[in-house]
Amino acid sequence: MDFEYTDKVKGLQKRVTEFMEDHVYPAEAVFEHQLEGFRRAGNAWQPTPIIEELKGKAKAAGLWNLFLPESKLGAGLTNLEYAPLAEIMGRSGIGPEPFNCSAPDTGNMETIVRYGTPEQQEQWLKPLLDGTIRSAFAMTEPAVASSDATNIESSIQRDGDHYVLNGRKWWTSGANDPRCKVMIFMGKSDPTHQNRHQQQSMILVPMDTPGVKVLRHLPVFGFDDAPHGHAEIDFENVRVPASNMLLGEGRGFEIAQGRLGPGRIHHCMRLIGRAERALEMMCKRALSRTAFGRKIADQGVTRERIANSRILIDQARFLVLNAAFKMDKVGNKHARQEIAMIKVAAPAMACQVIDWAMQVHGGGAMSDEFGLAHAYASARSLRFADGPDEVHRNAIAKEELSRYLQKP
Structure with a gap:
């Protein structure tokens, strides 16, 4: 390319x-x-x-x-x-x-x-595109290992012209924000289906629906991330119209795979920018501070970290561009390995570069003085968001092994 x-x-x-x-x-x-x-x-x-x-x-x-x-x-x-x-x-x-x-x-x-559907797009997509409301994605649950989406236990049961939702969700980012007016909720609509990837569905849930209760906000390394935040939410007999179902019953896992691909790569794109800014801050700080009779920039360990930061950032950027290129050419499904690779590489890169920048800034970096502590917390959280590193590495390895299993 x-x-x-x-x-x-x-x-x-x-x-x-x-x-x-x-x-x-x-x-x-x-x-x-x-x-x-x-x-x-x-x-x-x-x-x-x-x-x-x-x-x-x-x-x-x-x-x-x-x-x-x-x-x-x-x-x-x-x-x-x-x-x-x-x-x-x-x-x-x-x-x-x-x-x-x-x-x-x-x-x-x-x-x-x-x-x-056109009706769903008119009701929810239009105000989201206008920026007049915000939204949330309710998938992860506290009671199960949600890295395996088939573990999801929240229920979606048909009752006439409605579905009834029950379950507990957490790390529902954005739900604390009063501008958040709708969630996409994932739950099991057919828990006994023989195909475990067709047991789940996704449905649109207005935040003001009776039975939706935001229990608390969840801080990230002590940061509340207000006014956006991350919420734990209880769903108790939440009734929503059957017309709120996305794509159809049993299509939730399929939607998740289609949704998380772009979401994953967007996080990685943004992380590269945050790492670039951390590197800039590192260089400027190293050139302006003196320790043991020399500029910090003249210390060998600092130069090594600056050099390695540039290498790591550029490696991640090229991985992102390659994944984006493949998504455009062959679709998200066929670019899943490239997406998984960058989802592992970018957060690890950002954590390392920000960590080195913090070292150059000294003890003040642990406070709110430079914004590096918050940047590190955000980057570290992305080793969990949209699937933990272990899940992506497993997917990458399976893809590699499949090439050899297919050979005679």
């Missing part, structure tokens, strides 16, 4: 970079100040005015919904074209949302585009 970006992508890179420099980076401190004010007032779970302001500016600039390949509803970009733009957005913890390109909304919108 040709790694050279097209003129169209280069133009968008320039525009997104300028928007980040002019609006997003200066807004980071404002965001934290506004959020801290909400925390002191006793309620961090409310939209910050600065983010809503940035969304209006990005929409006015035509930098809106840049994802959604193979859909007229997006910007008409392929996965390969979107990758460098997501990387730029990922440089900031608040970067993706102003462009309406943040998780889990991007994955949910792609799901509804691919599998939703």
